[in-house]
Structures are given as C-alpha cells and as structure tokens.
Amino acid sequence: MNFFVQKIVLGVVALGFVAAVTESCAPRPPYRTPIPPAVSRPPEAPTLPPPPPPPAQESVRQPLPQESKIREQDLKTKGPVTPPGGKEPSKDANIGETRTSPEAVGQPLPDDSSLLAKITPGIPPQRAASLRLTEEGRKLLDAGDPGKALSRLEKTIVVDSTNPYGYFFLAKAHYRLGRYKESLNFLDVAESRLSEEPFWLAEVHALRGENFRALGMPQKAEASYAQALRLNSGNRTAMEALSRLQAEGSSNPR
Known part of the structure; x- marks a missing residue:
C-alpha cells in the first residue's frame, strides 16, 4: 500500500515536472518596443492672410473749383462802384474839396462865445477863476496885445488844466x-476837450x-x-477865409 502511494506521488511530481518543462520550452512571441502614447496638441488656429495696406493719403489738396477762383479774380479786378450820375470820389478826400457845396454847410448855431455866462452857481471855484482869467486874456487879444494876453492865458491852465x-x-x-506850430499843438488839445460843443x-x-x-498849406x-x-x-472866420481862398484859386488857376 505504501508502495502504491509512493508511485502515485512520483507520478504526480513527474507530471508537474513535464508540464513545467513544456511551458518553458513553448515558443514566445518576439519582443516589440512599446509605442509611446501620442501627445494630444490643441488644434492650431487657421492662419489669416495679412490685411491689405491702407491707401496712401494724398499729400496735395484738391484744388478748389475753377469757378470760385474766377469769381475772386472778378471781385479783385472790379473797382469801386460809382453811383449813377455821380463822380468818382477824389483821391485827395482827406485834404478836402476845393468847393464847399451847400449840402455840406451846417445850420448857423446860436452864439455861445460868452465865457462869463458859463460861470454858474454849481461850477467849481477853480473853473470859475480860470474862466475869468480866460475872459481877460481874450480882451487883451481883441485889444491887439497878444504878448500880455499870452501871460494871462497861461495862468488859466495853471489854475485849471481842464x-x-x-x-x-x-x-x-x-x-x-x-x-503857428505851437498854435496847432494847443488846438489839438482844445479839440479833444470840446468835442461835445459844436460852436467852439x-x-x-x-x-x-x-x-x-x-x-503855406492852402489845401489843408x-x-x-x-x-x-x-x-x-x-462862423464868420471860416466863411470869409474860404471865400478869399476860392477867389484866389479862380484868379490863379493851376
């Protein structure tokens, strides 16, 4: 019985050995290098064509319409319009016309030559004293003594320079x-202060x-x-002098 068990055990061991040898001797598939996994990349954006270059700006401005130029030239070439039936204005208008038309003559103004009448109750004392001295100087001028009148009149400005x-x-x-030149200088001052008094x-x-x-400036x-x-x-002074100048001009034509 023991002998029979031993054979069975030996048979099992032999079968296991044969199976192991058979498995080790079986053909194996050839070795292959494993392929690395593919790396996923984000999809590339489609490449757009470059934008066309902007149109070059014109460096030279477009000329204005020819019609406007012609109109401007016409305006420049046209002279001053002369009223119908009138004469072209004289270039020496600043000198004055040789004849004074009746339309250019103003109305006669009432006499405002009295300086003492300007001394009213509300007038400042300095102005009143200056006006009295001015009246005295005028009387000296009328009497034919301009030298003494000058010294008296200079005091009027000292008392009241206005x-x-x-x-x-x-x-x-x-x-x-x-x-005469000194006289013209004083007249300029007087004119600036008498602009509201047409008589003076x-x-x-x-x-x-x-x-x-x-x-010697007859035109002026x-x-x-x-x-x-x-x-x-x-104004008698201007009337008589202008008549005299016009008479001299008619007798001595230029």
Whole structure:
C-alpha cells in the first residue's frame, strides 16, 4: 500500500515536472518596443492672410473749383462802384474839396462865445477863476496885445488844466505871435476837450485853417474852413477865409 502511494506521488511530481518543462520550452512571441502614447496638441488656429495696406493719403489738396477762383479774380479786378450820375470820389478826400457845396454847410448855431455866462452857481471855484482869467486874456487879444494876453492865458491852465477855452485862446495868442506850430499843438488839445460843443469846435477848425494858410498849406486850410462851416455855417472866420481862398484859386488857376 505504501508502495502504491509512493508511485502515485512520483507520478504526480513527474507530471508537474513535464508540464513545467513544456511551458518553458513553448515558443514566445518576439519582443516589440512599446509605442509611446501620442501627445494630444490643441488644434492650431487657421492662419489669416495679412490685411491689405491702407491707401496712401494724398499729400496735395484738391484744388478748389475753377469757378470760385474766377469769381475772386472778378471781385479783385472790379473797382469801386460809382453811383449813377455821380463822380468818382477824389483821391485827395482827406485834404478836402476845393468847393464847399451847400449840402455840406451846417445850420448857423446860436452864439455861445460868452465865457462869463458859463460861470454858474454849481461850477467849481477853480473853473470859475480860470474862466475869468480866460475872459481877460481874450480882451487883451481883441485889444491887439497878444504878448500880455499870452501871460494871462497861461495862468488859466495853471489854475485849471481842464479848461478847454484856455487852450483855445492860448492857441489864438500863439497864432497872433506867429508861432503857428505851437498854435496847432494847443488846438489839438482844445479839440479833444470840446468835442461835445459844436460852436467852439467850429472855432477850433477855423483857427486851424488860419494856421495852415499862414504856413503855406492852402489845401489843408480850405479843408479846415470847410469843416468849420459844416459844424456852424455862421462862423464868420471860416466863411470869409474860404471865400478869399476860392477867389484866389479862380484868379490863379493851376
């Protein structure tokens, strides 16, 4: 019995050995290198074509329509329009016309030559004293003593430097003394202070004409006389002087 068990055990061992040898000797498939897994990449964006270059700007401006140029040239070439039946304005308009038309002569103004009448109760004391000195200087001028009148009139400006009548009669005293340029200087000051008084402004223009006439400037003198008459047709100085100049011009034609 033991012998029989031993054979069975030996048979089992032999079968296990044979099976092991058979398995080890069986053919095996050839060795292959494993393929690495593919790396997933994000899909590439489609490449767009480059945008076309912007159109080049024109460096030269487009010329204006020819019609506008022609119109501008026409405006430049056209001269001043002369009114129907009228004459072309003179180039020497600043000198004054040689004849004063009746339309250019103003109405005669009431006499406002009294300086003492300007001394009213509300007038400042300095102005009142200056006006009295001015009246005294005028009387000396009328008496034919311009030198003494000048010294008296200079005091009027010392007392009240804003007295316009003092400047006017100072100009008149210098004119009587033959100092025509000094007279014109004082007349400029008087004119700036008498712009609101047409009667006295006409006196200023008339005396200015006298200075221009004495300086040998008849055209400027005539223009000043005409301006005086435009302000006051009753200005005797301008009226007589203008008539005299026009008579001299007609007797001595240029």
